[in-house]
Amino acid sequence: MTSTTRTTCPYCGVGCGVLASVDASEAVSISGDPQHPANRGRLCSKGSALADTIATDSGRLLQPQLNGETVTWDVALDTLAQRWLAIREESGADALAFYASGQMLTEDYYVANKLMKGFVGTANIDTNSRLCMSSAVAAQQYAFGVDGVACNYSDLESCDLLVLIGSNLAWCHPVLYQRIKAARERRPEMKIVVIDPRRTATCEIADLHLPLRPDTDIPLLQGLLRYLHEQSATDSDFIAAHTSGFSADELASAPDLQTLGNITAVNDADLQCFFDWFAATEKTVTAYSMGINQASEGTLKAGAIINLHLATGRIGKDGCGPFSITGQPNAMGGREVGGLASTLAAHMTFTAQNRDRLNRFWGSTAVPAAPGLKALDLFEAIERGEVRSVWIMATNPLASLPEAARWKRALEACEFVVVSDCVNDSDTLAVADLRLPALGWGEKSGTVTNTERCISRQRAFLSSPGNAKADWWMVSEVGKRMGYADAFRFESPADIFREHAVLSGFENGGQRDFDISDWRLDSDEDYESMEPQQWPILENGTSSLYREKKFYTVDGKARFRPMAASQSLQLANAAPESLVLNTGRVRDHWHTLTRTGRSARLSEHQHEPTLSVHPARAVKLGLPSGGFARVSSEHAKLTLRVTLDENLPPDSVFVPMHWTHSHSAAGPINALVGTERDALSGEPAFKHATVTVAPATSAWQGLMITRTPLPCPDSDYWVKVRGDDYWLYYLAGFKAPLSIQTIWSSLTDMEYTTALLDSKHEQVRFLRIDANERVSCLLAVSTAENFEPPLWAASLFRHEITSASDRLAFLSGVPLQGSTTISPTICSCNGVDQATINALIATGVNTTAGITAQCSAGGNCGSCLPEIQQMINEAPSSRRVAL
Incomplete structure (x- = not known):
């Protein structure tokens, strides 16, 4: 018997609905949920492969560990609570910190934020969302008075001009890309402009690509605003009635169209075309992501985009608006509950009135008076010893933060590092004093909010492995042990969500954009059956912010971001060879x-x-x-x-x-x-x-293939890759060549069974057989510069190879009969490799539609279609057929 659960994908901020089916043997299969408004049944390659990534044993952290020793949950949580109470007593609340993640569910985030800001008494809770979306947050808070995303996905489909700036949507948000592509096919008059230094896969649907010089976004956007003003293409009535801070004098110092080509390295004709299209097109959406946010002036860049839409009145209407495309599955939910150090819960800021409101709602007196430490500031405080303990949850900062090696040293020196995760081998987990095993996707239950403010349920469909626990449970238990039992008597995610929803409406009165207090979730059954729902819900049933031209600033007007202070072109003084x-x-x-x-x-x-x-x-x-x-x-x-x-x-x-x-x-x-x-x-x-x-220049290169993963090899260069029935290791050394036997023992820590020296090809091949007479490990090492890895040897791991002749085939370097060389996968959704597509092209199939019809490649999420088109274009005898 098969059971199917409606849940939500754990990857990007598109928030796709997923149908997860589990059969009697507990095998999981995944498909898109046709009823979910975000994806309407589509999934990208990553979502389609979710069943491959579920693991309940190998690679999982399954028991609490203190200083490397397995302990009970009581010991782990008591230790954490006692250490935090002692540190707070000795050094104050700001000596403690929490580093959260856009991978956490809203309920987990809510409880963590409540503990830190409401009861521990510090605002030192930040999140990896700081690394990807915080510039968009800051820009929206300044312009609108709240962190409220202005657009819906339907605006991407109904606009007449879509400007994609700093966003490779085809690869990073493939389902949205396919929705846009389909809309374009329905309305060929729709125009798409991609602004990006790289020509990415997204450019395949673009009418115009502007390959601007890196970090010249602000001059481009300011120059466009100046052009709109000079061409009387701004909306003076909207500016006067609904905005503040517009400065024509400031625009006079912006670059004109004639000088922008030199600044941006974009040719004048393309700039003129873009400016004219923007001036003439009322229904314009400007969508942006990491290429805008992850910059030293990311807030100003996002603000310059918002300025364009305020100046033209293109906001709060269908097919219009500045649209920040979120990276993580629940970065938005984390922002709703105050998971950033710079905000309070329910889209509140650090005013005395808001602090008083939160203290009364939570029954606390500890809500801090000022924002806490942002991510890099927090780790710098750890480095200085000012933050003595940090709890890191569902993220891997020693990989994601800049200057990663620096923070590894800081955490190694930190007094007490707590890491909650569902894996046992992350870079950050290696430096933890206390390791807490968390539930993973498919095991935990709660909600997430996507880029268009749609709240969806993530539901559990797998049992909890080992002794893993939900994140909200861990935090609540620590809160109880620190003396705040009344505030953390949550029995389920439904309890937490209800409190979160009530807080959103508490003394709101229309002062804040986020208010879901009237959602009918009185019972656990209501919560379990919750359908995907956007906020806010307006009287006509639509969900759109700013439709009534109501903003959440003091005077109710949207604010233009001043640009005169811009220090753009950060790279101008870089060394010539850089x-x-x-x-x-x-x-x-x-x-x-x-x-x-x-x-x-x-x-x-x-x-x-x-x-x-x-x-x-x-x-x-x-x-x-x-x-x-x-x-x-x-x-x-x-x-x-x-x-x-x-x-x-x-x-x-x-x-x-x-x-x-x-x-x-x-x-x-x-x-x-x-x-x-x-x-x-x-x-x-x-x-x-x-x-x-x-x-x-390498002194030697190698390829190792094993049935089971081995420890990290001791070589200058190595990469570990998961295969179907094996693990691949690409290897290289850059020092004087070692002896062959030394290379083998340093890589595998095992005696080899058979070896063959191939002097002609400057190569030695090793073979190891396990107790069942199966090939368990093989290694080819070569000192030749043109080393070709014998990828065909992976075939040895797909069969029960026991004969001496089969072993000799590898040792002699001759592919086995019927073996195939691994070919790069082009369509991950349907498992179609490069060799299959090239073979079809060779037979005369010269359109992407033809390739899809023959082998299904590109028939799901479509993110491989640009690559297939490129293969067709590069084939000598092919006709070039547009996507």
Whole structure:
């Protein structure tokens, strides 16, 4: 018998509905929920592969551990509560801190925020959302008086001009990308502009791509506003009636159209086209994400976008508005409950009136008077010893923060580090004094809020493994043990959500945008059956902020963000040999690989973290494609494999941010990035670090394939990749060649069974057989510069290979009959590899629709379609057919 549960995807902020089915053997299958308004049944490659990532034993943290020893929950929680009470008594509440995550459910977030701000008495609770969305938050709070996102997903489909700036929607939010693509097919007159230094997959649906020079967004946006003003394309009536702070004098100092080309490196004709389209199109949406937020002036950049919409009155109407696209599944829910150090619960700020309101609602006297430490400030305080204990929940800051090695040293020296997680091998967990086993997706229950303010249920469909517990339960138990039992008598997530909802309406009276107090959730049954619902619900049944031109500032008017203080062009003084380092996501991976790294099909699109370089720059630097490069900043040096990408600006390089030291010697990638941050939001400038790049010549390279994962190899370069029935390790050394036997023993810590020296190919191959006469590990090591990894040897792990002739096949370097070389996966949703698609193209299939019809590639989320189109374009005999 199969049971099916309606739940919500745990990845990005799109908030897709998921149907999770569990059969009698407890096997899980995943499909999209056709009834969910966010995705209408679609899932991206990551969502489609969720069943691959579920693990209840291997790789899980299943028991509390104190100083490396397994303990009971009572011992763990008593220890935490007693240590915190003692530290607060000795050093004050601000010596304690909590670092939360956009992966947490709203109920978990609510209880954590209540404990810290309501009862511990410190605002030192921040979140990894600080690293991705806090500039958008700060910009919205200034402009609107609240952190209220102005648009709905339907606006992306009904607008006549969609401007995507700093957002690779095709890879980072594929379901939204497909909704836009489908809308464009229904309305061909709709225009799409992509503004991004890279030509990304999103550009495949663009009418116009503006490849602006990095960090020149503010001059571009200010120049556009000046142009609109000069062309009388602003809405003077809206400006007068509903805004404050508009300054024509300030616009006079903005760059004009004639000088913007030199500043942005965009040609004049394309700038003119964009400006004219924006001036002429009433129904315009400007959607932005990390490319705007993750900058030293991210708040000003987001503010410049909002300024454009205020100046034209394009807000609070269908098909209009500035739209901040959220990165994490519950960054919005965390913002609703006050999970940022700079806000209080229910979209309240640190005014005396709001503090008094919260104290009375919670029955407390401890709500702090001022904001707490933002993420980087918090870790700097840990480094100085001012914060003596931190509780880190559902995140991996030693991989995600800039200057990661610095914070590892800080946490190692910190008096008492608590980490709650569902995995047992994260970079951060390694430095924890107390480890608390948490429930993972499919095991925990609560709510999440997506980018368009839609609250959905995440429901449990798996039993709790080991001794893992819900995050809200852990926090509540600590609250009780610290003496606040009456405030933390929660019995279920439904109890917490009801309190959260009541607080949203408490003494609100329309003063705050967030109010769900009239949602009918009186019983646990109401909560369990809750349907996805946007807020606010208006009288006509729609859900839109600012439709009545009501803003939440003191005078009720939206505020223009002054731009005169902009210090844009941060890279102008960089050394001539420096390159701009852009970090970001790849198509099939998420955050730090703790979930997607478990899936073979998600790992097979891109095996290694690579340094993408423009071909012209690669020639200048002497970097061969597939070779190695040493990437250096003032903070770290990493060695990465080189890939060529003509879609990059010649002065930029791109590195994906997912790989950590759990998966690669090159991780964490963010070790290269400095702590420069936005002065207003505290968000780090991940997109605009400067690095130097030089070739790195390997002394030897290798490929190891094993049935079970091994400890991190002791070699200069290694990457660990999940396969179907095996694990791959790419290996390299850059020092004088070691003896072959030393290489083997240092990598595997085991005696080899058989070895063969292949002098012709400068290669030695090792083979190990387990007690069942199966191949358990093999290794090929070569000193040749043109080493071709024998990926076909993975076939040995798909069968019961026992014969001497089969073993000899590998040792001699001759592929087994019927074996196939691993080909990069192009369509992860349907498991279609590059070789299959190339074979179809060779037979004359020369459209993406034809490829989909033949092998299903691109038939689900569609994020692989741009790559398929590129393969068609590059095939010598193909016709170039647009997507």
